[in-house]
Amino acid sequence: MSAKRACPSMLVDESIVFDLGPGALGNIRRSRIETERLSSIFISHCHADHISDLIPFLWAIQIDGRENPLHIIGPPGFTLIFQKLRECTNTPDTFFTFPLTITEMQFGDTWGSIHTCRTDHSIPTLAFRLDSGGKSICYGADTIYSPAVIELARDVDLLVHEATFLEDQTSIAEL
Numbered sequence: 001m002s003a004k005r006a007c008p009s010m011l012v013d014e015s016i017v018f019d020l021g022p023g024a025l026g027n028i029r030r031s032r033i034e035t036e037r038l039s040s041i042f043i044s045h046c047h048a049d050h051i052s053d054l055i056p057f058l059w060a061i062q063i064d065g066r067e068n069p070l071h072i073i074g075p076p077g078f079t080l081i082f083q084k085l086r087e088c089t090n091t092p093d094t095f096f097t098f099p100l101t102i103t104e105m106q107f108g109d110t111w112g113s114i115h116t117c118r119t120d121h122s123i124p125t126l127a128f129r130l131d132s133g134g135k136s137i138c139y140g141a142d143t144i145y146s147p148a149v150i151e152l153a154r155d156v157d158l159l160v161h162e163a164t165f166l167e168d169q170t171s172i173a174e175l
Helices: 024-031 054-063 078-088 147-152 167-173
Strands: 016-018 040-042 070-074 100-104 114-118 126-132 135-141 158-162
Touching (some): 054 070, 070 078, 078 100, 135 147
16 A cells, blocks of 8 residues: 555446455545445455455445445455454444345355456465456456466456565565
8 A cells, every 4th residue: 555556456347346455445435436336345365455444344334324235255264354353343243234245255166257266375365257248357366376367367358467566575475
């Protein structure tokens, strides 16, 4: 994150978001999209730079009066991480009054028109491919060269290969 850029978060259309890193909530607010239309949040993995705005985002849409269901889909182990995030932010189970579903996807699973694979990262991490309306996008977060991601991204219209560290920061990236 810098003064000009937020951490990973990508609004694909007005219904799908990939990741909610620090700064995502502010960007979503500035975009003036109708958050009530968002139906799914896909979390690639549970490092802070990809999930830190998740609970603040949920608080914001609760306070806005959200009524529509929201699905949050994450990698294996995500349910426990989400529970811990709620606990450390003093967010009780009953705080959110809109229908909220938490789902873990296994590597290779499909959710509607979204397909996944495992990336090569230090913790369980999903890459996503969305095929919709004759167009396709693939989002791979924090991965080095990965044959599985290459296959998932084959023939897509847009590949977003997100990475945090530059070449001279390899030792940090390997943590």
